[in-house]
Amino acid sequence: MAGTADLLTARLQAAFDAMEPGADPVVRPSSRPGVDFQANGAMALAKRLGRPPAEIAAQVLASADLEGLCRQAEIAPQGFINFTVDETFLVARIQAQGADPRLGVRPAETALEVVVDYSHPNVAKEMHVGHLRTTVIGDAVCRLLGLVGHRVIRENHIGDWGTPFGMLIEHLVDLGEEEAAHELSVGDLDTFYRQARAQFDASAEFRERSRLRVVLLQSEDPETTRLWRILVDQSVAYFQEVYDKLGVLLTPDDIVGESFYNALLPVVVEELAGKGLLVDSDGARCVFPPGWANRDGTPLPLIVQKSDSGFGYAATDLAALRDRFGRLGADLVLYVVGAPQAQHLAMCFEVAHMAGWLPNRDQAVHVPFGNMLGADRKMFKTRSGASIKLVDLIDEAVSRATAAVSEKNPDLPAGERDEVARMVGVGALKYADLSTDRVRDYVFDWDRMLSFDGNTAPYLQYARVRCLSIFRRGEIDPEPYLKGTIPVGLDHPAERALALGLLEFPAAVEATLETWSPHKLCAYLFEVAGLFTTFFENCPVLKAPGPDARDSRLVLCALSAAVLGAGLQALGIETPERM
RNA sequence: GCCCCUGUAGCUCAGCUGGACAGAGCGGCUGCCUUCUAAGCAGCGGGUCGCAGGUUCGAGUCCUGCCGGGGGCGCCA
Secondary structure, eight states: OHHHHOOOOOOHOOOOOOHSSSSOEEEEEEEEOOEEEEEEEHEEEEEEEETOOHOOOHHHHHOOOOTTEEEEEETTTTSOEEEEEHHHHHHHHHHHHHTTTTTTTOOSSSSEEEEEOOOOOOOTTBBBBBBHHHHHHHHHHHHHHTTTTTTEEBOOOOOOOTTTHOOOOOOOHHHHHHHHHHHHHOOHHHHHHHHHHHHHOHHHHHHHHHHHHOOOOOOOOHHHHHHHHHHHHHHHHHHHHHHHHHSSOOGGGOOGGGGGGGGGGHHHHHHHHTTOOEEEEEEEEEOOOOBBBBSSBBOOOOEEOOTTBBBHHHHHHHHHHHHHHSSSOSSSOOOOOGGGGGGHHHHHHHHHHHSSSSGGGGGGGEEEOEEEEESSSSBBTTTTOOOOBBHHHHHHHHHHHHHHHHHOOOOOOOOHHHHHHHHHHHHHHHHHHHHHHHHHOOOOHHHTOOOOSSSSSHHHHHHHHHHHHHHHTTTOSSGGGGGSOOOOOOOSSSHHHHHHTTTTHHHHHHHHHHHHHHHHHHHHHHHHHHHHOOOOHHSSSSOOHHHHHHHHHHHHHHHHHHHHHHHHHHHTOOOOOOO
């Protein structure tokens, strides 16, 4: 089911083609009173054809078939064509949307195999605020991809390898396995890591042990591997606790850590060398993709193998690309990774393309995001300057929401109150992250994200609850109202505006996926919530003028709840039935 | 020095890939609860869209150059 604007475009296309093949009608929603959409394409044509815009517009209108779609079409002197959509058309669309379990969202023409690389915490290191955005945005992207029928392969590329593991394993040995496992299982990863670091800095003997341990790890010494496995397993269990709290799709099965690619690294080097891409530079084996320059203007290398023969992270990233397009048969790989990695990823993509692993450059996409900032517009940190644990952030969101829910609705039973508070608190945290353009830094503000006013999760959740409460109050089952069999009238402007808004849901989903920008869906849902509350204020439902008006309005309520619910779910935000 | 991102109301953010007078929330001011949840709604006030040029019938949106903020630029990941 296409958006109304798309349908109008399709109707106008032939008329525009007749003027100039391929001419774009440029249909946009209109903000003018009484006008639903406008077509701006006549002006551009007028210039090219050397004729007055209004004349072009008139000719377009004369030949376009708008039967059953538009009640009215008017030409403004500048050449805008203003359309008012036919009410019976709107009603039919509303009924069709309600009857469609997908609410009009069209499956993608071709279902793709999409790998989404996101979250990627580090073993034996605390998950902190820096992991929130990648995890939350990645989760929303996965859900949206699934919504339109793509096959999604989540890959959590955790940091489970590298020289720090010598130090971490030695610290584990010093602590004793049981004590270490205990410490890690309570989630005190920061302390564990800091202690290891402190030992490393303080003791030459420890440094030497750590160095030797790295060698043992790399040579797959069984005992060392066993100790390493303890660190990984404990950390993965801890990550899962955080993911469960956050309500994201990730599971331990999605983990494909850096170590997974170890065996492939020599293959990567071999194949690059075989294609003549590898250049020895100061002892390191590098690829120099064209177009990147160094500080001094010399070509910038992607270092695949360091001069000490160790592999850099570029090698791992290349191996992952090779694996994803080769073994996994991916059509598309998305990297939900912070903006600072842009150059690194672009170089990896370029090299993978040169090596023939990445068929087309546009099949690997960096989905970058900016930082979370504190009120002082600096990196979000605690007063003491430490990074904030993600669990603490989640817990505080829930506790703040608990306070708010208790205050606003003291009648909720304690059990339900806690559940609602969890949905509201976590939802608010996630929505704050999703609702602004991801490439920009955003300012973290508890009060704003938990506010019930404005573009927030609680406001949207509440708008949906208001829809549902009408059914509860009237002891009405909403289900029959989504069958598309109940007559709908759109006499009141608020009803009409709401209907037009609800019909844009599929278009909003598509626009969101086009640029991997969850904030577009957020903005749409906020708009729908606003349209609904206006309708709610102006159009009594249970006390409607008559049974027909009541049923008609119940259809709008049911569909509003469905669209808000589906939209929030697609963003990974839970939807309470009461608040 | 080169490259990437960014600059819109006092604050936080939208602005649908160039369309009609730039929108929303918060904060400020004013109204609205015996009526489906006031966790809400309606209204008022508030912007030379960083600056200067350019392209265009039309620019917050595209191009160039400055200014301010953030980030990246060879063996950490």
